[in-house]
Amino acid sequence: MQTITPQFLTIPGIYNSDAGHWQTRWEALFPNATRVQQRDWDHPVCSEWVATLEQAVQQQTQPVILIAHSLGCLTLAHWAAQTQQTIQGALLVSVPDPQGVNFPKDAKGYEHTPLQTLPFKSIVVCSTNDPYGSEVHMQHCAKAWGSEFVTIGDYGHINASSGLGDWQQGQVLLAKLV
Incomplete structure (x- = not known):
């Protein structure tokens, strides 16, 4: 029996994810990972970002796993509230x-x-010292969304500044969705 490899779609937050960000590094590691490209990374408009995500999901021919960071998590939540598309799962990291x-x-x-x-199956990942969202806030979102909730310790906004490199722990969590 042949296994179908899911398509990973990364959804960065405001200002996009730079070269040192784990999302960018994962795109280089996984040939089945591509970024949802927003028109304006610096002045996001929710309805526009959601429409871009909808179009990206519609274009896929394989099962989809969404990998969202920061504002990308909120974009994903707004998208999920209105889409008719089905996906395999989502990893939501640092929900602001x-x-x-x-x-x-x-x-x-x-x-x-x-x-x-x-x-769909989902995991919310939280740092205990994220300046954009408290652990209580992220836990509240995870509970409402029916998501598994994982706290990883003091890693700030879980971005390039966190020094996580290829973020092995995140890859283990992603594997739970595959």
Whole structure:
């Protein structure tokens, strides 16, 4: 029996993921990983980002696993609340709090986070010292979404500055969705 390899779609947050970010490194590691390319990384509009994600998922011929970081997680939640597409699963890393003091003012349309149960397997990953979303906030989202909740310790916003390289622990979590 032949195994079908899922397509990984990475969904970066505002300002995109730079060369040292684990999402970018995973795209280099996994030939089945591609980035959802937004028109404007610096001034995100939720409806536009959701439409771009919808189009990216529609174009896939293999089962899809979404790999979201930061604002990409909120984009994924808004997308899941309105799409008719089905996916295999999602890894949501560093879910920001749109009501938090550090939430980017340039992000429009993200004021309210959809909190419906996600219709696919999902894992929310949290750092205990993320400046954009508290552990309590991320745990609340994970519970509402029906997601497994994983705390990895003090790694800030789980980005390039966290020094995670290829982020092996994240790859183990991703494998649970495959």
